[in-house]
Amino acid sequence: MTPEQIEIILIAVVVAGNCALVGTFLVLRKMAMVSDAIAHSILFGIVVMFFYTRSLASLPIIAAATLTGVFTVVMVEGLVKTRLVKEDAAIGIVFPALFSIGVILINRYAATVHLDTDVVLLGELAFTPFDRLMIAGHDMGPRALWLAGMVGIANLTFIALFFKELKLVIFDAGLAASLGFSPLVVHYGLMSLVSVTAVSSFEAVGSILVVALMIAPPASAYLLTDRLGLMLILGPAIGGISAVAGYFMAFILDASIAGSMASVTGIFFTAVLFFAPQRGLVSLMRRRRRQRLQFAGEMLLVHLSRHLGQPEEMEESSIEHIGRHLRWEENFGKRVISHLLHQSLVRLNAQKDRLLLTERGKTLAEERLGN
Amino acid sequence: MDTSRNALEIMDLTVAYHNKPVLWDVDLSVPEGILLAIVGPNGAGKSTLIKAVLGLVPAAAGQVLVYGKPYPEQRPLVAYVPQRGSVDWDFPTNALDVVMMGLYGKVGWIRRPGKNERKLALDSLHKVSMADFADRQISQLSGGQQQRVFLARALVQDASLYLMDEPFAGVDATTERAIIDLLRELRSAGKTVIVVHHDLQTVTQYFDWMMLLNVRRITSGPVEQVFTEENLHRAYGGKIAFLSSSSSPPAEE
Known part of the structure; x- marks a missing residue:
């Protein structure tokens, strides 16, 4: 294998692991579709900042996109609170609005640069090794790998520190609040993580397939264990394995790497759905x-x-x-x-x-x- | 009256959803060391009252004091048992872990519960005869067993005031017995227990005080004084079956 191929696989594995880690909490909170909303609406933040920085893996873009992601959740919850719109409809209103503005901005102003709607939807993992992180003239490796790695460390740190709080708030928000753990703080902490993770995965897998990576591996893990700790290990493991398998599938089929990765997560889930030792069909x-x-x-x-x-x-x-x-x-x-x-x-x-x-x-x- | 000796003091509490009052100017004084049942028809605001005490729903007006101080200053003194149906029992965890959640407040942010917390939680499960189920995934427990896990979680907090939202709802006879024994044990240890209760038949048997609530407080006090046909009529209107022989019309307030 060429170094590029190894780099691509590494990026894919780290991205898939990141997604599954935060996705576990979305699945348990019954907020799976929020990942869809965030993954799409961040396009708005990305595009706006892209005009200034011209690189997807840069701090201003991550910051802007993360804010857009959290803003999406705030908007959805605000709409639901009016009681005039139900949650599913609210999600369906907010994220396409931001996403569509992003698409128009790309068409109007970014037609000449390396950001087109195909990349936005599906990502382009194959190109990620070409965008190198250079520090003082030294090649430090692909920028996307650094980005995914940093986000992974941030996710792990947050979850390790606030494992207990996350568990409590998701299981019993009422008790959490009565004990003085603000469910709101934990909730928005988690939403920020999901946004950052979505942004960092964007270039690799695009805004549609991120959802598959965030939801399918944890949903599989959920059927395989009844311990949260183990679920947090199994989900990313399944994600990582799907990433490697997906890469080779793409190689054989000569197809999109991201598409193949997402397909494998689906195949994995289907297998677990039928054959999980205790909960399988x-x-x-x-x-x-x-x-x-x-x-x-x-x-x-x-x-x-x-x-x-x-x-x-x-x-x-x-x-x-x-x-x-x-x-x-x-x-x-x-x-x-x-x-x-x-x-x-x-x-x-x-x-x-x-x-x-x-x-x-x-x-x-x-x-x-x-x- | 010296209210600081009361376990709970609710003054002029109003909770509203926009302009629809759920609780309307409710006053309640709960002396220390009693078992109090909050009784009233559906939609009377019983659960809301408990949630308002804990600050889980905002009060439109009024004040709540726990042992003479606002609740946020007294968190360690209060344990809360939410309705069993308010959580997802398919959550991937076991009974012992749920009980340990009761100690998270004492453990504080970021720090992890350790051996000592495990032991306390196990002791607490023991008190509700659930120690054998400590490692059991919570979805595999029966409704009554789940309720006992919730009780153990409140017990482990070693609080002074216990607020329980319908602990008797949908439990088997064994669990009902276990809960009532536990309530009495708490009372003899000088604790105060406030229970949202649905079953009028057992109020006099289980509790020493009761509060009749129907958006407004109808009345509260020792059961033998409060549990009268007239009071029940005022709380429930004509909707109460075993009072159908009553000749007194619903009293106006």
């Missing part, structure tokens, strides 16, 4: 099937025990009768019976046409009837 279905079988078995035990010693016992316990009267499909009935036989809750009579309760089966049936 497959394990959920298995559990439901097992529960259904178990419950059906208990119903059958109760049925048998209710007719135990009654004149109709012969008939009620015949396998043929059970099939007709409990209205189960033949296969399901067979599975239920073999399940009970397997657990020695029932046994077959000598003619093998009737079910007899064992002692264990009787006890279980009585327990079930008891509650």
